[in-house]
Amino acid sequence: MAIKYYKLIDLLNRRGILKTKFAKDIGISPNTLAKLSNNQIVSLDVIDKACEYLGVQPGDLLEFIDEGNYTAK
Numbered sequence: 001m002a003i004k005y006y007k008l009i010d011l012l013n014r015r016g017i018l019k020t021k022f023a024k025d026i027g028i029s030p031n032t033l034a035k036l037s038n039n040q041i042v043s044l045d046v047i048d049k050a051c052e053y054l055g056v057q058p059g060d061l062l063e064f065i066d067e068g069n070y071t072a073k
Contacts, residue, residue, distance in 0.1 A: 002066060
């Protein structure tokens with residue numbers, strides 16, 4: 001997976017927000033929280049809720065890391 005959410009996790013840590021509180025506050029399930037923690041695909045709705053809750057832009061939460069799995073056609 002090329003999308004990494006380490007920025008989100010770092011931001012929560014710097015602000016002293018527990019991941020479980022974050023998940024509850026934005027209304028996501030423990031499974032979705034686990035997906036974020038494991039850099040798995042989540043919906044844009046989740047990213048939207050996280051951005052609104054934290055007052056940030058998507059780029060403040062995630063990063064695309066080119067793993068070289070695809071080539072231009």
